Amino acid sequence: DQQVKQNSPSLSVQEGRISILNCDYTNSMFDYFLWYKKYPAEGPTFLISISSIKDKNEDGRFTVFLNKSAKHLSLHIVPSQPGDSAVYFCAAKGNDMRFGAGTRLTVKP
Amino acid sequence: NAGVTQTPKFRVLKTGQSMTLLCAQDMNHEYMYWYRQDPGMGLRLIHYSVGEGTTAKGEVPDGYNVSRLKKQNFLLGLESAAPSQTSVYFCASSSGDWTDTQYFGPGTRLTVL
Numbered sequence: 001d002q003q004v005k006q007n008s009p010s011l012s013v014q015e016g017r018i019s020i021l022n023c024d025y026t027n028s029m030f031d032y033f034l035w036y037k038k039y040p041a042e043g044p045t046f047l048i049s050i051s052s053i054k055d056k057n058e059d060g061r062f063t064v065f066l067n068k069s070a071k072h073l074s075l076h077i078v079p080s081q082p083g084d085s086a087v088y089f090c091a092a093k094g095n096d097m098r099f100g101a102g103t104r105l106t107v108k109p
Numbered sequence: 110n111a112g113v114t115q116t117p118k119f120r121v122l123k124t125g126q127s128m129t130l131l132c133a134q135d136m137n138h139e140y141m142y143w144y145r146q147d148p149g150m151g152l153r154l155i156h157y158s159v160g161e162g163t164t165a166k167g168e169v170p171d172g173y174n175v176s177r178l179k180k181q182n183f184l185l186g187l188e189s190a191a192p193s194q195t196s197v198y199f200c201a202s203s204s205g206d207w208t209d210t211q212y213f214g215p216g217t218r219l220t221v222l
Contacts, residue, residue, distance in 0.1 A: 041216075043215050049208070089152065093207045093208060096167055097154055097211075098168070099151040100151050
């Protein structure tokens with residue numbers, strides 16, 4: 001059973017606009033959440049994380065929001081740049097690490 | 110400083126053959142992981158290790174074995190490959206526990222015919 005779900009397989013936005021990637025989870029025992037970015041033919045690279053005791057974490061153009069009551073987190077990228085085009089995975093830590101299926105973001109110039 | 114390297118990059122096996130995937134890290138990390146990535150499934154944890162000489166099962170361990178004889182290496186073995194094991198395999202390492210950043214290798218694309 002997939003405990004971490006990214007329901008949008010793809011997202012396309014215009015350069016300079018906001019990108020919002022969403023992630024839902026079912027396991028209330030998850031206590032730490034991460035976003036990874038993956039370019040073709042490369043391994044994923046860490047982007048940003050958030051502990052379950054917080055509801056927001058910012059790092060430059062990237063902000064992650066956590067809504068525990070809804071079991072939902074989102075990644076905001078502002079402003080979006082063409083170099084942000086990649087597959088984004090959300091991940092959640094419980095007894096081990098569970099990943100979503102990924103969302104392919106395309107930022108058009 | 111190469112980070113995390115994986116050998117080989119590509120491999121084609123016939124059903125029933127065996128092989129070993131090698132992961133090496135030069136960051137002196139304690140934790141190492143093996144994942145597989147399949148279309149529409151994201152990354153799924155196969156096995157992991159919290160230190161030299163230790164291994165533990167992840168989400169999808171069946172059909173795989175692992176060994177961590179040296180701190181810097183984590184081996185993933187397939188004793189009798191099956192077509193269902195066709196996938197891209199990623200190794201990762203982290204300095205500490207699950208909340209530490211995992212550094213991933215470039216992946217191994219395995220096809221089992």
